[in-house]
Amino acid sequence: MDQTQKASPRIAFLGTGAQGASIGADFAAAGHDVTFIEQWPEHVEAIREHGITVNLPTRSFNVRVPVLHLCQVAEVKVPFDIVFIVVKAYDTKWACQLIEPYLAADGLVVGLQNGMTHEDIAGIVGRERTIGAVIEIASNMWVPGTTNRENDHDTSWFAMGALDPNTQDRVEAVADLLRCTGTVEVTDDIRSAKWMKLVVNAAELIPSAIIDMPLADAARYPGMLDVMREAGYEAMRAALADGSKIVPIIGMPPITTNDPERYVDQIFEMVLTTFSSQDTLTTSLQDWRKGRRAEIKEVNGWVVDILAAHGQAAPMNERVVQVALEIETGKIPLERENASLLVETLRTVRPQ
Numbered sequence: 001m002d003q004t005q006k007a008s009p010r011i012a013f014l015g016t017g018a019q020g021a022s023i024g025a026d027f028a029a030a031g032h033d034v035t036f037i038e039q040w041p042e043h044v045e046a047i048r049e050h051g052i053t054v055n056l057p058t059r060s061f062n063v064r065v066p067v068l069h070l071c072q073v074a075e076v077k078v079p080f081d082i083v084f085i086v087v088k089a090y091d092t093k094w095a096c097q098l099i100e101p102y103l104a105a106d107g108l109v110v111g112l113q114n115g116m117t118h119e120d121i122a123g124i125v126g127r128e129r130t131i132g133a134v135i136e137i138a139s140n141m142w143v144p145g146t147t148n149r150e151n152d153h154d155t156s157w158f159a160m161g162a163l164d165p166n167t168q169d170r171v172e173a174v175a176d177l178l179r180c181t182g183t184v185e186v187t188d189d190i191r192s193a194k195w196m197k198l199v200v201n202a203a204e205l206i207p208s209a210i211i212d213m214p215l216a217d218a219a220r221y222p223g224m225l226d227v228m229r230e231a232g233y234e235a236m237r238a239a240l241a242d243g244s245k246i247v248p249i250i251g252m253p254p255i256t257t258n259d260p261e262r263y264v265d266q267i268f269e270m271v272l273t274t275f276s277s278q279d280t281l282t283t284s285l286q287d288w289r290k291g292r293r294a295e296i297k298e299v300n301g302w303v304v305d306i307l308a309a310h311g312q313a314a315p316m317n318e319r320v321v322q323v324a325l326e327i328e329t330g331k332i333p334l335e336r337e338n339a340s341l342l343v344e345t346l347r348t349v350r351p352q
Contacts, residue, residue, distance in 0.1 A: 082174060083110070137275070215281070296321055
């Protein structure tokens, strides 16, 4: 019997910010053997003193859960059977290097992250121990010990799939654990599923953050919906150039269109109407408001790099990356007037 079939596998959540804390809290509430591993000292201490509090749209709950500072991982004596990585995409490699010595020989690492992080995970722990995942929920965290999750279980969606075909038969057991927090689909083409999520992330995360607005307001701001769609269209071209297939995610029905751009419009609309609220701030804007860097190169920059490798340009994503990096370095302010910088590029890409 492998580790994922144990009655009570040892589970760790490495990264317990807004997303990781809310999902991990569901695991603890369901009675699973779960440990939080976190890099924010005040958050660790708040959880130890008061437990983790999760605020959902119509309910709240608090649960006690063991939590470790990063510096205490060296004290772990019994290896983990399953580790969920819920750190920023740019932190994936060091996080996996940190946890790999404490992963069971046949343990599994699941990347609940934006971006194409599955290959980074596999490069550290091995493809046979890596499960790629897609996550679609919206959360925010502003004070230690409390996470605000905008999606209850009925509108929380995940996909999971192994990188190594020999590991695929173990994915269902892990998916069944994750179902304590939302809908989970198992796929044998997780790479394509992750690309489809990156397509919508390229459209929404950084473009809306650049104008310092909630996602819904950004999509209504003059010219920005077309800007966001164009970033998504380029991302779809990158996905197809990279060998990905167009596959349904986030509960969408089977693909009925052969028009990649039409599919981008459909998936973007579903995110706006089903998986976000009127005041949802993308994770990128939350990062900037906290003084942290966002996943720029890991999402929009990825599109630019993949298309460049295939001899194609991605002018909208390239402009998004440029403006975003200028915001992070303080060269330009974070303000809604930045929309003009993106709309100008759109006019050169798709002149009327």
